Amino acid sequence: MKWKDVITDPDEIKVFMALDGPKYTWRTVSAIARQTGLTEDCVLQILKKHNMELTRLSETPSASGTPLVGLRERVG
Numbered sequence: 001m002k003w004k005d006v007i008t009d010p011d012e013i014k015v016f017m018a019l020d021g022p023k024y025t026w027r028t029v030s031a032i033a034r035q036t037g038l039t040e041d042c043v044l045q046i047l048k049k050h051n052m053e054l055t056r057l058s059e060t061p062s063a064s065g066t067p068l069v070g071l072r073e074r075v076g
Helices: 010-019 029-036 040-050
Strands: 055-057 068-071
Touching (some): 010 029, 010 068, 029 040
C-alpha cells in the first residue's frame, strides 16, 4: 500500500513527505518534527496511527539511541 493513495490529512501528508524524501531511509521523530513544523507529540500520534500499515520502527535505534521510523514501501 502506498501512502499517497491513503493519506489525505494535511499534517499527515507533511509527515509522510518527510519520510519519503530521497535523502533518508530512516528518520527520527525529532527530525520529522523539525522538518514539518509539527510537535514531536503530533508526529508520534500520526506514526502510531499508521504503524505497521504504512510505517515501521527500526529494530536498531539511531546513534543517539532514539527510535527510527521508515516507510514500509521503502524499508519493508
